[in-house]
Amino acid sequence: SIAILLYLARKFKTPDHWYPSDLQKRARVDEYLSWQHINIRGKGSKLFLTKVLLPLLTGQPLSPEKLEGVTEELNVVLKQFEEKFLQDKPFIAGSEISLADLVALVELMQPVGAGYDLFEERPKLAEWRRRVEEAVGKQLFQETHEGILNIKNL
Numbered sequence: 498s499i500a501i502l503l504y505l506a507r508k509f510k511t512p513d514h515w516y517p518s519d520l521q522k523r524a525r526v527d528e529y530l531s532w533q534h535i536n537i538r539g540k541g542s543k544l545f546l547t548k549v550l551l552p553l554l555t556g557q558p559l560s561p562e563k564l565e566g567v568t569e570e571l572n573v574v575l576k577q578f579e580e581k582f583l584q585d586k587p588f589i590a591g592s593e594i595s596l597a598d599l600v601a602l603v604e605l606m607q608p609v610g611a612g613y614d615l616f617e618e619r620p621k622l623a624e625w626r627r628r629v630e631e632a633v634g635k636q637l638f639q640e641t642h643e644g645i646l647n648i649k650n651l
Contacts, residue, residue, distance in 0.1 A: 499530050502596050514593035525590040529582050529597040537578060537604045540571040545607040549648055571608060571615070579621050587628055594632040602629045603642075610645035 506516040517523045547567045552559050578601070582589050589597040605626075608615055616623040630638045 499534075499600070502600070506596060514590075515596050517590060517595065522590040522595070525582075526595045526597040529589050530600060532582075533597075533600060533604060536574040537601060540567075540574045541604045541607045543567055544571050544613060545611045548611040548613070568613065571613075575615060575619065575622065579619065583621060583625055588625070588632075594629060598625075598629050599633070602626060606642050606645050610642075610648045 503516060505511070513519075516526060544567045548559060548564060551557075582597075582601075586592070588594050589601065605615060616626055
């Protein structure tokens, strides 16, 4: 939950870059955290549910038309994410990682776990992912996403 993340950042006085005290940087983080619910989260989760969970639960294969439509919806918000939030910055709020970057990447890993490599043809997005992974530590990143990346093994 976004509310819990913000509470924890404030309660435990995390380093400033996670939830910046600078009002402009904080506004960028807040803007992304408000936008992502129906965009990155909504479209990424929809692809994951449609491609992985529904066929698993129903035993029915997914129609190519349905998958194409859901994938296109995700592609639209990925383009918006790159243009509006990443722009030419290393991270969403500027030169340092923030909670917005963590939330964004976690949501984007669901479609990746479903077998859709959304980073493959998006060099800007792939570079951002690399920077986020390095900032949190590659091993921690891999451990954290192990379950979602192996979901197809069900």
